[in-house]
Structures are given as C-alpha cells and as structure tokens.
Amino acid sequence: MPSTAVRATSLTRRGLLAAGGALGIGAALAACGGEDTKGGDAAKSSAAAGKSGAWEFKDDRGQTVRTPSVPKNIVAFTGTAAALKDFGVEVKGVFGPTYVEDARTKTRKPDVQAGDLDIDKVTVLGNVWGEFRIEEYLKLQPEVLITDMWEKDALWYVPEEQKDKILKIAPSVALWAAGKSMPAVLQRHTDLAASLGADTQSARIKADKARFEAAAERVRRAAKAKKDIKVLIGSGAPDTFYVSTPVRPTDTLFFQELGVNLVVPDKLDPSGWFELLSWENVDKYQADVIMLDNRTSALQPETLKSKPTWAALPAVKAGQVVPRVTEPVYSYAKCAPLLEDLAKALENAKKVA
Structure with a gap:
C-alpha cells in the first residue's frame, strides 16, 4: 500500500x-x-x-x-x-x-x-x-x-x-x-467488445444484462419507498473529505435518474467534480447513508475510525456506510452487483440525519 x-x-x-x-x-x-x-x-x-x-x-x-x-x-x-x-x-x-x-x-x-x-x-x-x-x-x-x-x-x-x-x-x-449515464456507457463498452470479436449476444451476457436491468428496477423501487433517505457520495484523504457532485460520474448520474436522493454539494472546486471539506467541517451535509470511495487511493472505514468527526456522523454511528465503486468496471456482470448493493442499502436504511 x-x-x-x-x-x-x-x-x-x-x-x-x-x-x-x-x-x-x-x-x-x-x-x-x-x-x-x-x-x-x-x-x-x-x-x-x-x-x-x-x-x-x-x-x-x-x-x-x-x-x-x-x-x-x-x-x-x-x-x-x-x-x-x-x-x-x-x-x-x-x-x-x-x-x-x-x-x-x-x-x-x-x-x-x-x-x-x-x-x-x-x-x-x-x-x-x-x-x-x-x-x-x-x-x-x-x-x-x-x-x-x-x-x-x-x-x-x-x-x-x-x-x-x-x-x-x-x-x-x-x-x-463520465458525463453519460451508466447504461449508455455500458452499451459503448459492449459495442467495442463486439467489434473486437466478442459474442455480446451470448446467453451469459444476455443474462448479465437482464440482471443489471432487474437491479436498476429494484433501486428505483427502493428509492421511491425511501425518498426521505439522503445519500452522500464521499471519499477520504488524510486532511480532506471529498463530497462528489452526482451529476458527472456515470454511476451517480444513473442513481439520480433512478430517484435516489443524493446530496448535491453547493461549493464545488474549480474542476467541478467535488467539494473539499476539512475534517472539522465534515458534517456540513447531513446524510443518512454514506457511499464511500473503495479505491486503494482512498482512506477506508477502518482507518477513518481514528477521526472523531467522522465517527460522530449519524450515518457512521448507525452503521450506514457502504462501499462505492468509484471507477466501475463497465460490464453488466460487474455493474449489476453495484445496483443490487445500493438497493439493499436503501431498503435497510433508517432515517438518522
């Protein structure tokens, strides 16, 4: 590491x-x-x-x-x-x-x-x-x-x-x-694979796509049932907590389209991707669920335990922190579980913030 x-x-x-x-x-x-x-x-x-x-x-x-x-x-x-x-x-x-x-x-x-x-x-x-x-x-x-x-x-x-x-x-x-919703990006990867000789009409890939579509519908239902549950997309560094805007990443853009109630930061950095918060101000946005960047470049929950302001967040105290695959693998086989995990998190979430 x-x-x-x-x-x-x-x-x-x-x-x-x-x-x-x-x-x-x-x-x-x-x-x-x-x-x-x-x-x-x-x-x-x-x-x-x-x-x-x-x-x-x-x-x-x-x-x-x-x-x-x-x-x-x-x-x-x-x-x-x-x-x-x-x-x-x-x-x-x-x-x-x-x-x-x-x-x-x-x-x-x-x-x-x-x-x-x-x-x-x-x-x-x-x-x-x-x-x-x-x-x-x-x-x-x-x-x-x-x-x-x-x-x-x-x-x-x-x-x-x-x-x-x-x-x-x-x-x-x-x-x-980025800038395109996940289904459109998945289709482009499918097109590329097909051009390179893949059988994208195989029974396996059709099953993977059907699973993805079913998972998306499950998220839609869960989001509608839990429309008061606020979800924050975050990533931790030693001195900074990043709150991502949902409108540019392919996954969070799709989550929004499915009705998930996502935190929208109001003071983005010049690049337009996220708001940077000091750990003293990490509670600026109240959230019931936190989706935390799972990349090896980001601090994970075990490490974040040492930060008192993180430990005090309602979502953290309630155990409602779930991994976010910040850079998805764009195949139906890998994206379907992301939606299933989000649906499960919403279905089980309680209002805590």
Missing part, C-alpha cells in the same frame, strides 16, 4: 473523478497515426471486420481507429481491460491500479479495479498514476491502446509528459467514463 503522503497526493490528483484542471491533463490530444475523424458506428465497425478482415471503431472523441485486422495485441487501462474480459476479450498489457502489494509477505493481490483479470498473466505497464513503461509497451507490439475518458480528449492514466511518444506507437480508443 502507498504511504499516507502518496495516498493523499494520489487522491488529490485523481480526486473523486479525475478533474482535468487539477490533473493538468485537460489539453486536447492530437490524433495519432492510424486514426481518422471520419467513420461509422460500432455496427459498421463489426460489419467491416466481418467483410474485409479490417477493423475500425469510432470512439467517444469522434475519432475512428482503423487497423488492417481485428486487434489481438490489446493494451488497456486496467478497469477497461477487466470489462473487456467480462465480455470475452483478452488483453496483453494493462496500465492503472492493477495490484496491491503486501509489504510484509511480498505478495500481490488484485486491486479493486482489476475485476477478474489474472494479474499474473498480463504485463503491467504501470500500477500508479504517472507510471507507464514505454519500453515494455513496445515489446508487446500493441495494435491498439484503449482507455477511459473523464475529460474531453484526455486519456485516463496515459501520462501527459509521455503522451506524444505513447500515441505514436499504436492508435488509441477512448470511451467516456
């Missing part, structure tokens, strides 16, 4: 959801070789692959990536790679939080963002913010790089200072991980 100082810096830079201004990664990216701003949709991409062997995919920047054949040497952001795996597409390399190292036993376990990836069978090009081993990337002979996009044209976990070199090696695909 990173030190407290590193963790604090990491959370400040990534914040709740990677504010482009805070990160300094908001500058527009130039299109790399092999990309074109004109092209078709996912269906056209799949059709092209089937007829000619060539592959193309129009990403969420509006750029169309074209390669001579369907890419097999795929490198992706860890969470994106985990989503592709759930759809049946394997990657060669990953970058982003992939493993947590136990300093005592010298062993690794998968990070929460790694999903079902076998972390011993993929090349990890970087495990922390700002780390991307270009030499190892070259050895993989990548045909495409795939990642999330939290701010327009900013490639998630592709270091700004290395970006130009990285994008010259292989074409890139970026899919929104």
Whole structure:
C-alpha cells in the first residue's frame, strides 16, 4: 500500500473523478497515426471486420481507429481491460491500479479495479498514476491502446509528459467514463467488445444484462419507498473529505435518474467534480447513508475510525456506510452487483440525519 503522503497526493490528483484542471491533463490530444475523424458506428465497425478482415471503431472523441485486422495485441487501462474480459476479450498489457502489494509477505493481490483479470498473466505497464513503461509497451507490439475518458480528449492514466511518444506507437480508443449515464456507457463498452470479436449476444451476457436491468428496477423501487433517505457520495484523504457532485460520474448520474436522493454539494472546486471539506467541517451535509470511495487511493472505514468527526456522523454511528465503486468496471456482470448493493442499502436504511 502507498504511504499516507502518496495516498493523499494520489487522491488529490485523481480526486473523486479525475478533474482535468487539477490533473493538468485537460489539453486536447492530437490524433495519432492510424486514426481518422471520419467513420461509422460500432455496427459498421463489426460489419467491416466481418467483410474485409479490417477493423475500425469510432470512439467517444469522434475519432475512428482503423487497423488492417481485428486487434489481438490489446493494451488497456486496467478497469477497461477487466470489462473487456467480462465480455470475452483478452488483453496483453494493462496500465492503472492493477495490484496491491503486501509489504510484509511480498505478495500481490488484485486491486479493486482489476475485476477478474489474472494479474499474473498480463504485463503491467504501470500500477500508479504517472507510471507507464514505454519500453515494455513496445515489446508487446500493441495494435491498439484503449482507455477511459473523464475529460474531453484526455486519456485516463496515459501520462501527459509521455503522451506524444505513447500515441505514436499504436492508435488509441477512448470511451467516456463520465458525463453519460451508466447504461449508455455500458452499451459503448459492449459495442467495442463486439467489434473486437466478442459474442455480446451470448446467453451469459444476455443474462448479465437482464440482471443489471432487474437491479436498476429494484433501486428505483427502493428509492421511491425511501425518498426521505439522503445519500452522500464521499471519499477520504488524510486532511480532506471529498463530497462528489452526482451529476458527472456515470454511476451517480444513473442513481439520480433512478430517484435516489443524493446530496448535491453547493461549493464545488474549480474542476467541478467535488467539494473539499476539512475534517472539522465534515458534517456540513447531513446524510443518512454514506457511499464511500473503495479505491486503494482512498482512506477506508477502518482507518477513518481514528477521526472523531467522522465517527460522530449519524450515518457512521448507525452503521450506514457502504462501499462505492468509484471507477466501475463497465460490464453488466460487474455493474449489476453495484445496483443490487445500493438497493439493499436503501431498503435497510433508517432515517438518522
């Protein structure tokens, strides 16, 4: 695990959801070789692959990536790679939080963002913010790089200072991980997986989607029955508590659409993602349930126990703090449980604030 100082810096830079201004990664990216701003949709991409062997995919920047054949040497952001795996597409390399190292036993376990990836069978090009081993990337002979996009044209976990070199090696695909509701983002990941050869109409994936839709309806019913229950989306750092706005992240935007009564902070930082509170003022917003960032960069409930102002919050005292998967793995298999857990939390919640 990173030190407290590193963790604090990491959370400040990534914040709740990677504010482009805070990160300094908001500058527009130039299109790399092999990309074109004109092209078709996912269906056209799949059709092209089937007829000619060539592959193309129009990403969420509006750029169309074209390669001579369907890419097999795929490198992706860890969470994106985990989503592709759930759809049946394997990657060669990953970058982003992939493993947590136990300093005592010298062993690794998968990070929460790694999903079902076998972390011993993929090349990890970087495990922390700002780390991307270009030499190892070259050895993989990548045909495409795939990642999330939290701010327009900013490639998630592709270091700004290395970006130009990285994008010259292989074409890139970026899919929104913010500003769109979760069902739309899931559909885009489905489209991408299908273009890469996944059978997205398989019985398993249809069952996963049906489970997701049923879970969404369960949340809708629970939210209607517990409309007085106030839910706060938060993340803890050593000196700061972040209260996220619900209108930009894909998950919380969807929660709002389903009727969940979410706290809306009134004094956002310049990036527009969250309000920063000192621990002395952590009780500014009264909430009955707190959804707490579960990423390894954020402080977890066991650590937060040492902060008296946290322990005094009504939701904490009532045991109504639940994990929030701040960076979801965008497959139906992984997003359905998130909704089921939220529905259960609402169903069991009591008014305490």
